[in-house]
Amino acid sequence: MFSAEGPGLRELAVQALSSVEHGYDLLAPKFDHTPFRTPDSVLEPVARALAPLGPFGDGLDLCCGTGAGAGLLAGLCGRSVTGVDFSAGMLDVARRRVLPGGPDVGWVRADARALPFGRAFDLVVSFGAFGHFLPRELPGLFTQVRSVLRPGGSFAFPLFAPPRPCGPTFWTLLGFDTVMRVRNALWRPPFVMYYRTFRFGDVLGGLARTGFTVGLRTLPEFGWRDDGSPRARLVVARSQPAEGSVNS
Secondary structure, eight states: OSSTTTTOHHHHHHHHHHOHHHHHHGGGGGGGSSTTTTOHHHHHHHHHHHHOOEEEEEEETTOOOOTTTHHHHHTTTEEEEEEESOOOOHHHHTTTOOOSSOOEEEEEEEOSSSOOOSSSSSEEEEEEEEEGGGGGGHHHHHHHHHEEEEEEEEEEEEEEEEOOOOSSSHHHHHHHHHHHHHHHHHHOOOOOSSSSSSHHHHHHHHHHHOOOEEEEOOGGGOOOTSSSSSEEEEEEESSSSSSOOOOO
């Protein structure tokens, strides 16, 4: 499925009937050959938008998977890059990744809801992982991120506008979320992955309530909606009030 190197339908079914952690352990060897890996077409615009906000010393890729975001950090951070994930299988693949640049690289197995770091980072990024957290878990997740950022450090991630109800993407995502809710009602352990629960207003409000100063940067590479608003923005949440604004 997806490509000759990717997982087959049976493999995906076994993953979907597992826990989140074990499911990703199973998928890890073929994960980079699926659409679930964050593509370079997303990583590169984010890197360009973050570059003027640096320099950064130490970076953390939150829920790093096989390390795609860590590669972005290696081009932005001069001292160290750390990837954290709770899937041992994904981390095994990440450890074989060759990152550009010269920062020290480390991989840590841990739950993002209980990060085993002090205030060690200037920049935290995350890509494609927030669907694994229920809305009620987000305040705790944001608190954990803030706890590992140095004063003035930033938490950054892309946020895409929701698809219009008249388009096929909307119905595909709605269908996926519906199937997952039915699956989780009938089967244990649960596999938490929902595409439509990470909503713009809720996210910005949750970050602000957690103590972040939140700004937005447009990612023009993804174009514009019919109403003139951008299709994608980079959320930049700072760990303390900052002079001015990063809105653009």
